Amino acid sequence: MTGVTIHLDEARWQEHLATVLADTPALVPVVKGHGYGFGLVRLAAESRRIGVDTIAVGMASEVGVVSGPFSGDVVVLQPYEPADNLARTLTKDPHVLTTVSRLDDLRGLAAQGHRPRVLVEVQTSMRRHGLLPEELGQAAALLDDVTFEGWSIHLPLRQESRDEEAGRLARAAVGARPGTLWLSHLPADHVRRLGEELGVPVRARVGTRLWLGDAKGRAVTATVLDVHPVRKGERAGYRGRVVPGAGWVVVVAGGTSHGVGLEAPTSASTWRQRATALATGSLGAAGRALSPFTLDGRKRWFLEPPHMQSSQVFLPAGATPPAVGDEVPVELRLTIATPDAVIMGPTRG
Structure with missing residues (x-):
């Protein structure tokens, strides 16, 4: 093969995947973009092989790419945008979980009548997407008209205040409405401990550490x-x-x-x-x-x-x-x- 080639020790890679799976509570592999150099199809197939029930993609357009090799549930991480025709169509797919980051969008989904599966994102100090803590009560009032799958918390990478922020936002979210916590960039033992403290299920989304964690x-x-x-x-x-x-x-x-x-x-x-x-x-x-x-x-x-x-x-x-x-x-x-x-x-x- 002429070009740039990744030579991957398949047995060692799969052993690493198994180790992360065993260590991580309710692992949700992140399968997005160019697939961390390996491609979306390959990562979706590996996710099926290791037996997870859910993966996360970055955009609505990636759902169709992974749905062939992976037949489980798919979380779309990019927040719902009503102007996106594909995103609107996917709200009717029983295997797709739609992330919502704005109250108006949640109201629109609640009014559709078909009860789409919804994750509500809480804004972190990343300031990227999500509802502010003071908006969570308003969101909770709308959740009976959708299929509420839980709260999404995408944390920054810095460690000095990450654990405190995760706990504070998780308590605010669960206080507004008990639900599963879907967490990114939090160590596995911290995810587990937070779920035990609040008495709710937890899901840990992992991308780079899962697919690229064994450089050797x-x-x-x-x-x-x-x-x-x-x-x-x-x-x-x-x-x-x-x-x-x-x-x-x-x-x-x-x-x-x-x-x-x-x-x-x-x-x-x-x-x-x-x-x-x-x-x-x-x-x-x-x-x-x-x-x-x-x-x-x-x-x-x-x-x-x-x-x-x-x-x-x-x-x-x-x-x-x-x-x-x-x-x-x-x-x-x-x-x-x-x-x-x-x-x-x-x-x-």
């Missing part, structure tokens, strides 16, 4: 497409850049369409992280960027920004160049990367 069980490689010797002062690339010295221009599969060169912003919450971001930005401003490709044991510099489906990387003289067709390691963040293939088998580096 996989490797990502890219195929070498061409290798060209160059001399100091010669030019190469779309922009005709002067190569930094004698060596080789190595053309490697993997470009912006795969997620190469793309980076999800980080919080840079420590001084060290900020210094690293500043140094990286300065190098970028100077036209230098370290690639995620490892050639002859080290990550090497991009010759220029990655192309759509390939990248040009400079390998200096003194290193050992790869051969065309070799596979070299590439470090990608799979939450934003799209490989060409996933191969089940022993990992390769």
Whole structure:
């Protein structure tokens, strides 16, 4: 296979999935977007294999993709929007749970008469979606006219105040109307403890920790497409850049369409992280960027920004160049990367 490939140790991956399943109360796998690099269909099929009764997708349009390999219930995490025709249609599907984050939308669903299955989202300090605590009483008054499936609480990642916030919002929600708590970004033991404290069922939604939690069980490689010797002062690339010295221009599969060169912003919450971001930005401003490709044991510099489906990387003289067709390691963040293939088998580096 020519391109960017995830080599996944299937037995080890499935052992990891089983461990998370055993540790997590009423696990709800999150199966959304590009499927964490593995694809929605594969993750839906794995969810069926491990025996969960419910998965969560990001958008209404993803329900149809996962409903073939997975026949259980599907939560749509994106809040209900009445103008979305597909979202309105899915409220009549007995296997779909619709998330509602606004009182007016809840009123509209309550007035439909067919009692759609509804999760009511509570706004957290993320300030993304959800009802404010003072609105929960008004929401509770509408719940007899829908099939109320519980309260959705999507917490921020920061840990210092997350547990306190989870408890405060869960108590407010259950105080307005007892119901199942659907929680994201809360450790399994905290989810369990909160359910026991409030005497209600709990569901733990898990995405990254489930699908990508065992990094040593996989490797990502890219195929070498061409290798060209160059001399100091010669030019190469779309922009005709002067190569930094004698060596080789190595053309490697993997470009912006795969997620190469793309980076999800980080919080840079420590001084060290900020210094690293500043140094990286300065190098970028100077036209230098370290690639995620490892050639002859080290990550090497991009010759220029990655192309759509390939990248040009400079390998200096003194290193050992790869051969065309070799596979070299590439470090990608799979939450934003799209490989060409996933191969089940022993990992390769």
